Amino acid sequence: MKRFVYADNAATTPVSEHVFEVMKPWLTEFYGNPSSLYRIGQQAKNAVNTARAQVGKALNAAEPINEANDRKPGEIIFTGSGSQADNLAIRGFVEGPSNRGRRHIITSKIEHHAVLYTCEALEKEGWRVTYLDVDKLGRIDLDQLRSVISDDTAIVSVMAANNEIGTIQDLKAISEIAHAHGAVFHTDAVQAVGHMPIDVQAMGIDLLSLSAHKFRGPKGVGALYCRKGITLKPSVFGGGQERGWASGTENVAGMVGLGAAIEDAVSGMDEKMGYVRRLTDRLIEGVMKIPYTHLTGDPENRLPGTASFVFEAIEGEGLILRLDACGICSSTGSACSTGSLDPSHVLMAIGLPHEIAHGSLRLTLGEQNTEEDVDYMVESVTKVVDGLRAMSPVWVNGRPDLTAASNLH
Numbered sequence: 001m002k003r004f005v006y007a008d009n010a011a012t013t014p015v016s017e018h019v020f021e022v023m024k025p026w027l028t029e030f031y032g033n034p035s036s037l038y039r040i041g042q043q044a045k046n047a048v049n050t051a052r053a054q055v056g057k058a059l060n061a062a063e064p065i066n067e068a069n070d071r072k073p074g075e076i077i078f079t080g081s082g083s084q085a086d087n088l089a090i091r092g093f094v095e096g097p098s099n100r101g102r103r104h105i106i107t108s109k110i111e112h113h114a115v116l117y118t119c120e121a122l123e124k125e126g127w128r129v130t131y132l133d134v135d136k137l138g139r140i141d142l143d144q145l146r147s148v149i150s151d152d153t154a155i156v157s158v159m160a161a162n163n164e165i166g167t168i169q170d171l172k173a174i175s176e177i178a179h180a181h182g183a184v185f186h187t188d189a190v191q192a193v194g195h196m197p198i199d200v201q202a203m204g205i206d207l208l209s210l211s212a213h214k215f216r217g218p219k220g221v222g223a224l225y226c227r228k229g230i231t232l233k234p235s236v237f238g239g240g241q242e243r244g245w246a247s248g249t250e251n252v253a254g255m256v257g258l259g260a261a262i263e264d265a266v267s268g269m270d271e272k273m274g275y276v277r278r279l280t281d282r283l284i285e286g287v288m289k290i291p292y293t294h295l296t297g298d299p300e301n302r303l304p305g306t307a308s309f310v311f312e313a314i315e316g317e318g319l320i321l322r323l324d325a326c327g328i329c330s331s332t333g334s335a336c337s338t339g340s341l342d343p344s345h346v347l348m349a350i351g352l353p354h355e356i357a358h359g360s361l362r363l364t365l366g367e368q369n370t371e372e373d374v375d376y377m378v379e380s381v382t383k384v385v386d387g388l389r390a391m392s393p394v395w396v397n398g399r400p401d402l403t404a405a406s407n408l409h
């Protein structure tokens with residue numbers, strides 16, 4: 001029987017009932033502007049600072065709010081998205097007063113475009129950027145980092161966990177290398193926060209980006225953790241909100257929602273993520289029974305809900321559309337989103353051959369999924385892959401025929 005299964009939690013997650021309830025009064029009842037001096041304005045300002053403290057606590061920030069001056073936030077800066085937090089962290093740091101003349105940036109080849117395009121833009125403006133390689137499991141090469149870092153390196157920006165293949169990086173090791181050369185360490189933890197433990201102090205993180213909609217909070221609100229003592233150049237100029245680094249009247253309900261969602265996500269995380277991991281393991285076991293299928297990413301150090309595969313002799317887009325017809329929401333790293341048929345930069349960076357990278361599928365589970373969902377997905381993916389291969393010119397006598405593939409190009 002056809003079901004509806006949402007298995008694209010890395011793209012976004014549904015707002016939880018609890019978060020929704022907590023947000024509502026800040027839209028309808030206490031709608032004041034936090035900069036206003038009358039009561040509902042001040043209530044809104046206090047709510048924003050409570051949310052700030054919740055975010056800081058979840059990350060173990062040392063000084064999440066500024067006790068001495070509540071108009072000047074401490075280490076948590078709210079932004080309009082994870083992308084804005086990434087942009088503010090990298091550009092804001094290298095162009096800001098805390099960077100004393102260093103001109104080199106290090107990042108990795110598998111970052112989200114919010115990081116990669118920021119680095120590419122800075123490169124055009126004269127900054128030197130090194131894009132670190134990753135191995136076939138998606139882990140950055142720490143020796144390569146040691147060999148390229150220098151006293152001219154301003155910032156090392158490496159994501160905590162990858163959005164396509166789920167591989168988790170060794171954040172502490174990276175921060176130690178960065179700090180040994182006087183560079184700061186930024187991590188895009190948009191996929192990681194709420195799904196794995198993060199402790200900015202223990203991990204030596206100076207700047208960290210997160211986004212509420214990846215852990216059952218609302219879309220359009222993110223945050224940047226910025227270690228005390230670091231000063232950034234603002235990304236938006238205006239009313240001076242968020243220490244002047246992210247001006248604009250606060251999205252009070254969104255920030256309150258972020259605070260509640262992060263608190264919910266970290267409480268009982270082990271148990272919830274243990275459940276999600278068991279579901280994901282069951283899914284991987286089932287899907288890997290399909291012949292000529294490969295798991296992508298690190299089988300051990302990966303996000304608990306991420307299952308990503310490539311199927312030989314399959315086109316990712318066809319897969320997604322047919323799974324949608326089965327009621328399953330999934331994604332592929334090989335959509336021709338920009339009109340080009342290139343597979344994603346992540347699948348290329350882990351060294352997958354073009355023709356195999358085209359058949360990628362990402363299923364990302366959350367705590368709202370069930371074993372029945374998983375079994376239905378295994379059955380549907382198996383059926384859809386069989387059906388697509390039966391029509392594929394590069395599937396010959398029950399196996400992929402790469403000579404047929406090369407004839408097609």
Ligand SMILES: Cc1ncc(COP(=O)(O)O)c(C=O)c1O
Pocket residue numbers: 010011081082083084086112114159161162163188190191211212220222
């Ligand atoms: C790793 C990573 N960084 C940044 C972002 C951007 O976050 P937002 O959608 O809040 O702009 C995403 C979103 O998918 C992501 O997966």
